[in-house]
Amino acid sequence: MEFIKVNPSYQKHIALIELNRPKELNALNLQLMQELRDVLKELDQDESVRVIVLTGNERAFAAGADIKQMANKTTIDMLMVDQFSTWDQIRKTRKPLIAAVSGFALGGGCELAMTCDMIVASETAKFGQPEIKIGVMPGAGGTQRLTRAIGKARAMELVLTGKFIDAQEALSFGLINKVVPVEIYLAEAMNLANEIAQMSPIAAMLAKESVNRSFETHLDEGLHFERKNFYLTFSSEDQKEGMKAFIEKRKPNYKGK
Numbered sequence: 219m220e221f222i223k224v225n226p227s228y229q230k231h232i233a234l235i236e237l238n239r240p241k242e243l244n245a246l247n248l249q250l251m252q253e254l255r256d257v258l259k260e261l262d263q264d265e266s267v268r269v270i271v272l273t274g275n276e277r278a279f280a281a282g283a284d285i286k287q288m289a290n291k292t293t294i295d296m297l298m299v300d301q302f303s304t305w306d307q308i309r310k311t312r313k314p315l316i317a318a319v320s321g322f323a324l325g326g327g328c329e330l331a332m333t334c335d336m337i338v339a340s341e342t343a344k345f346g347q348p349e350i351k352i353g354v355m356p357g358a359g360g361t362q363r364l365t366r367a368i369g370k371a372r373a374m375e376l377v378l379t380g381k382f383i384d385a386q387e388a389l390s391f392g393l394i395n396k397v398v399p400v401e402i403y404l405a406e407a408m409n410l411a412n413e414i415a416q417m418s419p420i421a422a423m424l425a426k427e428s429v430n431r432s433f434e435t436h437l438d439e440g441l442h443f444e445r446k447n448f449y450l451t452f453s454s455e456d457q458k459e460g461m462k463a464f465i466e467k468r469k470p471n472y473k474g475k
């Protein structure tokens with residue numbers, strides 16, 4: 219791995235992935251995205267991992283796709299590389315995925331953070347979809363996910379002017395979950411991850427899948443999907459353990475079975 223650092227047991231049941239192209243502000247070149255895809259797939263299958271935290275560094279989560287790599291590409295080049303299959307695979311990660319964002323989360327960087335399930339940001343974080351300033355538009359879900367997260371008026375403004383918003387605005391718009399001082403943004407993301415890691419990983423996986431489904435379908439079908447996943451949790455030992463522990467007034471010990 220050249221552009222990604224991974225620690226699959228950063229904390230108990232929590233894996234940490236760091237984007238690692240600091241000089242280029244973690245610009246997302248093809249190799250980085252492929253490495254990220256492969257690592258996420260591995261961690262998704264690793265039974266010891268229950269939650270994954272994705273971060274950059276203090277200056278940048280990621281300043282977008284690599285403009286230098288894209289600048290001379292033709293439509294056919296873009297089509298044949300088919301980066302979308304990489305992004306689609308990342309989107310299919312089944313375990314809860316938390317973005318810990320400091321500094322720039324722009325363009326593809328903002329889209330990558332939005333592909334995660336939750337975002338914890340430092341006070342220095344800046345979010346935006348500045349593609350319009352370089353003659354293109356968001357291509358990895360920005361117009362869709364941003365609009366669903368913050369509404370049409372605000373999304374239009376960000377996408378059409380390319381301006382950035384800071385972490386406080388992002389919080390008030392509902393784009394992110396928390397804003398904390400830069401010194402503790404990763405620790406805060408870990409706290410959130412740790413809270414989730416105490417739950418049944420099976421229930422967490424099914425719940426994530428169900429919440430995501432609400433974006434993809436109408437209410438009736440979403441409720442039907444939720445119901446099926448709810449029933450499915452009753453096939454797990456974790457469901458028995460969780461309810462038994464409640465009745466016995468003790469902490470549950472989930473095994474992911």
Ligand code: DAK
Nearest residue numbers: 242243245281282283284285286301302325326348357358
């Ligand atoms: N790509 C390549 N290099 C980048 C970069 C980027 N996105 N962002 C920064 N860098 C590089 C700079 O060129 C500079 O390199 P050197 O000149 O030192 O070699 C280094 O990182 C430090 O950046 P600056 O010197 O510019 O630092 P400043 O603090 O002055 O400015 C900045 C920081 C973040 C405001 C500025 O770097 C900037 O505006 N960066 C570009 C932001 C941007 O436009 N992002 C959107 C890119 S388009 C797709 C999936 C995704 C996408 C498209 C398709 N498919 C699945 C098909 C996404 C597209 C995009 O994200």
